[in-house]
Amino acid sequence: MLHAPAMATRVFAVSDIHVDFDVNFQWVRQLSRADYRDDVLILAGDVTHKPAELASCLHELASRFANVLFVPGNHDVWVLGEAPQRTSLHKFEEVVALVERNGASMQPYRRGEVLIAPMLSWYDYSFGEPSAELYHLWMDFHACRWPADFTPKDVANYFMDRNPQISSQGAGKIITFSHFLPRIDLIPAQVPSRHRLLDPVLGSSRLDRQIRQLGSSIHVYGHSHINRRIAIDGVTYINNALGYPGEERITKRQLLCIDEL
Template identity: 25%
Template sequence: MKVYAISDLHLGVPGNRQALAELPFYPEDWLIVAGDVGETTTHLHYALSILTARFARVIWTPGNHDLWTIPSSGEKALAGEEKYQDLVAICRSYNVATPEDPYPVWPANNGSTVLAPLFLLYDYSFRPAHVPMEQAVAWAEESGVVCNDEFILHPTPYSSRSEWCRVRTAYTEKRLASLPPTSSIVLINHFPLRQEFARVKNIPRFSLWCGTTRTENWHTRFPVSVVVYGHVHVRATDYRDGVRFEEVSLGYKQNWRQEKGVRAYLREILPGPQAPGNETETQWYR
């Protein structure tokens, strides 16, 4: 029995939809889906109908694309918290675990391993120290970078995405703190938990929309063994303080090799590899 992970399926891309349909069966294994399934609930239904038939259990957390409100999609124009709760309800209809459910316990390791899907968003704190918060988006725009979230990811009923992020991180901190200290936690988030992993070299100011510094020390603050994330479309394995960080995105057509199929991009999270001797070395995946 294994736990695999993937994120950023981006099923608005026709080739990605076809590739997902060709994924083989893993009847004894679990799958983590770490956000950005697509832009519509139709994409989510499509993904879950396939993945829940292929895997013994599926665990989901949302990405920013999943939360977009696109009036031209023909779907209900839900926004913000209401949109998120609608996605949660869809997942529950497929018996898929969400950040609002009890954290699943992996039956191996005497049941000590907890898989914790998180929904945290971002707060524009992944920026240089000299850039004031109130000028952060304008700073990014100077380089021609503005995330679509600014227009179609609405924070309703919160005043901003930053406030929504603050509420979500506070809620999640309490849940994680309530877990037994003997637990081995797998943290699952769409966005990287540390600023150093916001690897957006071609568009560096896009880092604003990549996470929050509130989570920088969560891998040591809580008894964490693995952190799973996506969003940046730069697949890699890193180790920090004995904790394994896995970026598991598939991405757009230019981000992966279609001839390899989606199967080649499933990352084994549990049991997973042994830590290398040099924990500062990054393993990249193409």
């Protein structure tokens, strides 16, 4: 008797789904409940700062995919409207617990010789120093709250110091993902200079060093809302942001298959 070959497990990626917008949450709910049952979804941050909506979104995705792998973005640790003593570190720990309760994971995933590893990160101004205008405009400076003695570098270290704990032993292929950008040249040269105001809060060059030390060949990132796929020095960098409503020119409102296992 001939047997049909086993179906490959596909790896899909998306970021910046911002389900605070009803049209974005509808996009999640309209995803097929049959097409992705054997597949892995990389969700590279910025879902929502509202815990109930984050839980609901993750639950929706976990009911459609075999595995949902998540790393928080900056929006996910905002503390807007929360008690004054609550910091974004408290919010991060809440997000970690909420993710596990709703069928997703922030842990490395292994299948055979393939490792898919979430990389925690934040921006550390290695892409440039913020201007007074950026301090005024950038929402994180108003919506995040850190311990009083924390500097921006302390915030970045708090997250990125956890990444070296990931073991790649026995892995023949490594896919990593983060919310923030690991290098500033992932921003296309044609982006208007007026938007380069945001460079300092886009990511960290330390993150790229960690990715390469781990041996990643594919890295998924989010945050910029500029969808792109580019190979640089042996690593393929991929951004597939859903983005805000109205950003269709720079994003695509669809899942992207990045690999098969």
